[in-house]
Amino acid sequence: MTAGLRNSRPYCTCVVVQNYGYDEAAAKLKIKRRWLEDNVSRIPHQKFGANSAVFCDCELRLIQAMCTVPSAPAEEEAPPTEAERTTAVMTLRSIKPSGSRRPTEAVV
Secondary structure, eight states: OOHHHHHHOTTOOOSSOOOBOHHHHHHHHTSOHHHHHHHTTTSOOBOOTTSOOBBOHHHHHHHHHHTOOOOOOHHHHSOOOHHHHHHHSOOGGGOOOOOOSSOOOOOO
């Protein structure tokens, strides 16, 4: 890869760039071609002239990393404790009336 290409695509570590079209890239990622077409403006790709977008292995790895959703930590998945549940719910006795909205007129 030339120095100019390396500067424009710093993420590419391919020794020999093998480009894939929509169908091949979708098959490698195990997704539908339509998803690639719909999201091409948001994902890394190459475009040569009037040809459609092409993807190298490094770009496919980046797309996969962009779409990876990490699982939530175990603390977040644990159900709330009894103390956490009771502090969130106010008892009926602890609720105070707000008082009157308007001052009442004095009765003469």
